[in-house]
Amino acid sequence: MTDNFQFTLKKTDAGARLGQISMPRGEIRTPAFMPVGTVGTVKAMYLDQVRETGADIILGNTYHLMLRPTAERVARLGGLHKLIRWEHPILTDSGGFQVMSLSGLRKLDEQGVTFKSHVDGSLHHMSPERSIEIQGLLGSDIQMQLDECVALPAEPKEIERAMEMSLRWAERCRVAFGEQPGKAMFGIVQGGDIPALRIRSAEALAQLDLKGYAIGGLAVGEPQDVMLQMLETTLPVLPLEKPRYLMGVGTPDDILKSVARGIDMFDCVMPTRSGRHGLAFTRRGKVNIRNARHAEDMRPLDEQSNCPASRDYSRAYLHHLVRSNEALGGMLLSWHNLAYYQELMQGIRKAIAEGRFADFMAETQEQWARGDL
Numbered sequence: 411m412t413d414n415f416q417f418t419l420k421k422t423d424a425g426a427r428l429g430q431i432s433m434p435r436g437e438i439r440t441p442a443f444m445p446v447g448t449v450g451t452v453k454a455m456y457l458d459q460v461r462e463t464g465a466d467i468i469l470g471n472t473y474h475l476m477l478r479p480t481a482e483r484v485a486r487l488g489g490l491h492k493l494i495r496w497e498h499p500i501l502t503d504s505g506g507f508q509v510m511s512l513s514g515l516r517k518l519d520e521q522g523v524t525f526k527s528h529v530d531g532s533l534h535h536m537s538p539e540r541s542i543e544i545q546g547l548l549g550s551d552i553q554m555q556l557d558e559c560v561a562l563p564a565e566p567k568e569i570e571r572a573m574e575m576s577l578r579w580a581e582r583c584r585v586a587f588g589e590q591p592g593k594a595m596f597g598i599v600q601g602g603d604i605p606a607l608r609i610r611s612a613e614a615l616a617q618l619d620l621k622g623y624a625i626g627g628l629a630v631g632e633p634q635d636v637m638l639q640m641l642e643t644t645l646p647v648l649p650l651e652k653p654r655y656l657m658g659v660g661t662p663d664d665i666l667k668s669v670a671r672g673i674d675m676f677d678c679v680m681p682t683r684s685g686r687h688g689l690a691f692t693r694r695g696k697v698n699i700r701n702a703r704h705a706e707d708m709r710p711l712d713e714q715s716n717c718p719a720s721r722d723y724s725r726a727y728l729h730h731l732v733r734s735n736e737a738l739g740g741m742l743l744s745w746h747n748l749a750y751y752q753e754l755m756q757g758i759r760k761a762i763a764e765g766r767f768a769d770f771m772a773e774t775q776e777q778w779a780r781g782d783l
């Protein structure tokens with residue numbers, strides 16, 4: 411335990427990195443998968459189950475929490491960690507992305523974003539400074555700068571405008587965040603699918619000497635190879651000794667290929683959201699438990715797993731629960747998927763430690779391709 415934020419790069423294996431972030435609230439083993447806890451809950455899960463799957467850190471959402479129950483109320487209740495009973499690190503997004511994707515956006519200018527709440531239609535304004543203030547009120551350990559993420563495809567001029575403004579907002583967030591030893595504020599690299607803009611964004615953010623760097627503006631509809639090309643363009647420009655976080659990514663295959671290019675941290679709603687809809691990720695690829703072929707299959711999803719949801723419940727029962735739209739179906743599949751994602755991250759970290767990440771990646775992809783038994 412340390413009283414500040416420390417990233418240690420422990421080993422590299424080709425482009426893959428094994429590391430650890432030490433913070434007052436605990437250690438984060440990287441490469442790390444961070445379950446999404448949007449409104450103070452990882453949907454359909456108890457947080458001690460989330461912890462048992464191997465999660466060192468979860469995410470919270472500034473946009474959602476500022477609208478309900480409001481950041482001020484969370485602060486009055488002792489902060490997010492106390493309220494949701496998760497005493498380990500929490501990372502919060504800044505809210506910009508969610509405003510663009512979820513709210514009735516009214517105005518976006520140098521000052522920030524003005525939007526209507528998707529909850530009750532009330533009007534809100536969020537500046538870079540207000541986003542950092544909200545994340546502080548929540549008690550967030552790793553805070554993200556306010557940025558503007560453009561959906562792809564987009565006009566180069568539009569991508570450049572948003573990237574330049576995000577750089578100016580990064581500077582304002584850095585000033586607003588100030589010096590908080592046990593916490594971190596990450597910058598977010600933008601620049602769409604344009605290498606020159608990606609490089610300019612990364613170089614300018616690197617000058618701000620922040621504690622970590624997120625790669626934003628990806629996983630917004632572009633093909634996987636474009637996402638990977640942007641990583642190959644951006645990562646060499648970022649400081650090696652700082653963690654890199656790829657926002658909103660992704661499938662197990664996205665994660666393997668992004669680790670191979672030097673990403674340390676991931677978040678994605680995929681395991682929980684698709685779990686609620688009956689899609690299971692397994693060591694043998696994806697399994698759609700709604701499919702009739704599982705109706706009388708008494709095998710579990712993965713007899714080798716140490717997660718009860720994967721090991722103790724038959725596919726027949728999961729099939730029945732999901733087909734019946736029973737809450738337990740989504741709970742068990744979310745639990746299974748999070749356990750599988752963490753098992754994948756553990757396998758990745760072990761393979762890097764042993765200098766055999768390339769083999770691990772090939773073996774894993776081969777198993778997926780072989781398909782479910």
Ligand SMILES: CNc1nc2c(CC[C@H]3O[C@H](OC)[C@H](OC)[C@@H](OC)[C@@H]3OC)c3nc(N)[nH]c(=O)c3cc2[nH]1
Nearest residue numbers: 446448469470471503504507559626627628629657658
């Ligand atoms: C899917 N592709 C995806 N997600 C991007 C998120 C949001 C991540 C966010 O994605 C959900 O919000 C919608 C999650 O809540 C459901 C959030 O968890 C708290 C999570 O926050 C990190 C981005 N956030 C910012 N600030 N900037 C980005 O450029 C960016 C890019 C993303 N691509």
